[in-house]
Amino acid sequence: MNAFDVLSDPVRRRTLELISQKEHASGEIVKVVGSEFGISQSAVSQHLRILRDTGFAKVRKDGAKRCYEIDPSGFDDVDAWLDQLRRYWASRMEALATEIERGKRSAKIT
């Protein structure tokens, strides 16, 4: 599953919000997110797996508990794609500005 697919799910986004603030055990995430969205422990656990597998979350064992915290590396692809796109349209904006500038000059001449 690709990074954008990961972020397209509201349960996963909410989970990322939680674990970006501080580490949370799986059970805590199930309580908060599970009740907010009305979904089962199994469902939340499956989302956690996806977050792990795609580099959005790191896990630490604490006895039987699994503590999740955010892993910024998952966002790399998203950031790169967004930046690339912005470079494209930024250069178009510049080209447009140049064009307008040229227009102004020839207007003055005429």
Place this chain on the structure above:
Amino acid sequence: MNAFDVLSDPVRRRTLELISQKEHASGEIVKVVGSEFGISQSAVSQHLRILRDTGFAKVRKDGAKRCYEIDPSGFDDVDAWLDQLRRYWASRMEALATEIERGKRSAKIT
């Protein structure tokens, strides 16, 4: 449809890449993206509608042609969410740095 759902589709991402570089008529997008992904004119057109409806693309009529260009406003929600998340974990990083710093000092004292 929310902004993340919009970006989760590869056809729409490719389309955004195209129209971020320069304006493209619907037919051009159908040719390029349609053939790259092996999908019909209808399919591409449906994606274009989504990009319009969600503020990712602006349209200009040129006779029977419809010229699409990127609309940066669609990205606002995505940017805001990503920034918020980064603020969260950045402040955690700072807290951690402070903690480490304190550790260093008390180590020196002891």
Place this chain on the structure above:
DNA sequence: CATTAATATTAGTTAAAACTAATATTAATT
């Protein structure tokens, strides 16, 4: 004004992802 060109829309089908229910695993506790 009939025809062609360019694009959009609609209805129905297919495919993919999310969910539940049940079960398995892993670690702590008695």
Place this chain on the structure above:
DNA sequence: AATTAATATTAGTTTTAACTAATATTAATG
């Protein structure tokens, strides 16, 4: 060692989004 607690996994079902085929709309052209 058996039991309980915490979490993960699997199989099967439901839901949602993407697609095709067909048709409608809009504008240009002979």
